[in-house]
Amino acid sequence: MKLVCVDCNKEVSADLFDYQCTCGGLFDIVHDTAQLDAEFLKRVFHDRLSERMTPYASGVWRYKELIFPELADEYITTKYEGNTGLYASEQIQSYTGSNRKVLLKAQSENPSGSFKDNGMTVAVSHGRSLGYQRFTCTSTGNTSSSLAMYASLANQESYVFVPNKNISLNKVLQTLAYGANVISFDGTYDDGIRFYEQHSKELGLYICNSINPFRIEGQKSIVYEIAQYLNWNLPDWVVIPGGALSNVTALGKGLQDLKKLGFIDKLPRVALVQAEGASPFHRMVAEGRTELVPEPTPYTRASALNIGNPPSWKKALRTLEETNGVTCSVTDQEILDAKAWVDKSGIGCEPASAATVAGLRKLIAQQVIDKDETAVCILTGNMLKDTDALHEYHLGESSTTSYKNAIRPAELTLDSIQSIL
Numbered sequence: 001m002k003l004v005c006v007d008c009n010k011e012v013s014a015d016l017f018d019y020q021c022t023c024g025g026l027f028d029i030v031h032d033t034a035q036l037d038a039e040f041l042k043r044v045f046h047d048r049l050s051e052r053m054t055p056y057a058s059g060v061w062r063y064k065e066l067i068f069p070e071l072a073d074e075y076i077t078t079k080y081e082g083n084t085g086l087y088a089s090e091q092i093q094s095y096t097g098s099n100r101k102v103l104l105k106a107q108s109e110n111p112s113g114s115f116k117d118n119g120m121t122v123a124v125s126h127g128r129s130l131g132y133q134r135f136t137c138t139s140t141g142n143t144s145s146s147l148a149m150y151a152s153l154a155n156q157e158s159y160v161f162v163p164n165k166n167i168s169l170n171k172v173l174q175t176l177a178y179g180a181n182v183i184s185f186d187g188t189y190d191d192g193i194r195f196y197e198q199h200s201k202e203l204g205l206y207i208c209n210s211i212n213p214f215r216i217e218g219q220k221s222i223v224y225e226i227a228q229y230l231n232w233n234l235p236d237w238v239v240i241p242g243g244a245l246s247n248v249t250a251l252g253k254g255l256q257d258l259k260k261l262g263f264i265d266k267l268p269r270v271a272l273v274q275a276e277g278a279s280p281f282h283r284m285v286a287e288g289r290t291e292l293v294p295e296p297t298p299y300t301r302a303s304a305l306n307i308g309n310p311p312s313w314k315k316a317l318r319t320l321e322e323t324n325g326v327t328c329s330v331t332d333q334e335i336l337d338a339k340a341w342v343d344k345s346g347i348g349c350e351p352a353s354a355a356t357v358a359g360l361r362k363l364i365a366q367q368v369i370d371k372d373e374t375a376v377c378i379l380t381g382n383m384l385k386d387t388d389a390l391h392e393y394h395l396g397e398s399s400t401t402s403y404k405n406a407i408r409p410a411e412l413t414l415d416s417i418q419s420i421l
């Protein structure tokens with residue numbers, strides 16, 4: 001395993017761990033895969049599905065050979081993350097206008113309620129192997145909940161920096177409850193990242209943001225798991241939301257692994273969906289530019305996507321190029337209506353995740369995705385991560401909530417109840 005700079009291709013030994021190259025570029029982890037055999041590993045990964053209470057019972061560490069083979073098992077901090085449901089939904093098929101059942105990968109079922117767990121278990125385990133005892137991140141909420149959970153599980157300290165507005169209180173409360181030191185600041189996620197870039201060394205903290213390439217390695221497991229559950233036959237499209245763009249980066253990297261090693265024959269196409277108020281990457285692609293212009297005042301109700309200067313945009317661009325991918329943006333209204341459908345389909349997700357279903361619907365309407373093509377949408381976070389959004393939609397005054405499900409006050413008389421049934 002070695003670290004390779006995305007900008008200047010400089011190679012660094014993974015033992016000399018750093019988040020950024022001297023040129024300012026981010027690092028990619030590159031594994032030595034010469035000894036790996038796909039058919040053998042498919043059997044190993046299959047056998048591990050029956051593990052209990054070992055690191056290999058995790059839906060991330062099941063794929064350790066492709067993620068972090070060198071790590072000694074004693075450092076692994078796991079809550080058996082991953083292992084999440086993959087559902088074929090007729091309701092979402094009908095909402096998106098597809099002719100095929102739409103698959104939904106519910107990363108919302110992770111132990112802290114979001115896909116951040118897939119990456120965080122690897123980052124915290126790596127940090128522990130280097131002897132760190134204090135872990136940190138800047139977060140729109142879910143990264144902090146996840147870090148707080150793993151740090152406490154490993155009996156280590158965590159320090160999380162959260163913007164003091166446009167962030168879900170549920171996530172902050174979860175982070176506090178797990179015992180993290182929560183530091184609230186006046187600024188955006190992007191300001192928090194900039195602070196780290198300047199001061200991480202002096203603080204001596206292990207950084208768990210997605211500029212940390214070990215997070216990306218762990219998040220690759222999402223697409224490994226989808227592929228394994230489908231007997232290594234992926235659908236035509238994988239639809240994913242984008243904020244900091246770490247997840248789409250991991251998706252592309254995971255797909256490349258599967259293709260290069262011969263687990264799959266053909267790469268699916270990736271559709272990346274951003275929220276309109278925080279869509280600098282989509283705008284760059286749509287306008288045919290090759291440099292990202294940050295959005296100085298990002299705003300979307302889907303708070304997990306509220307990022308104006310995504311650190312991983314160059315890596316994300318590589319995913320798009322390699323998979324013949326597309327991007328689109330959706331409005332908050334489209335997100336919240338799609339969320340209402342995901343919720344009432346019995347699966348449920350937080351607003352940011354529903355951008356995928358809203359995006360699939362739009363891309364089918366625009367005939368970018370054919371009605372007869374198959375698709376999987378990655379649902380990134382849990383329905384209860386943002387109860388304010390549920391409250392506003394179902395119990396609020398707004399008349400623009402098309403799929404509102406209001407409470408029905410009734411007297412407990414037979415007539416009154418019969419009139420409801």
Ligand SMILES: *Cc1c(COP(=O)(O)O)cnc(C)c1O
Pocket residue numbers: 114115116142143210241242243244245246247248304305350352353380381382
């Ligand atoms: C972090 C997050 C995203 C965005 O993922 P990136 O890797 O930042 O693009 C989307 N949805 C949820 C629920 C998240 O927590």
Ligand SMILES: [Zn+2]
Pocket residue numbers: 005006007008009010021022023024025
């Ligand atoms: Zn470099």
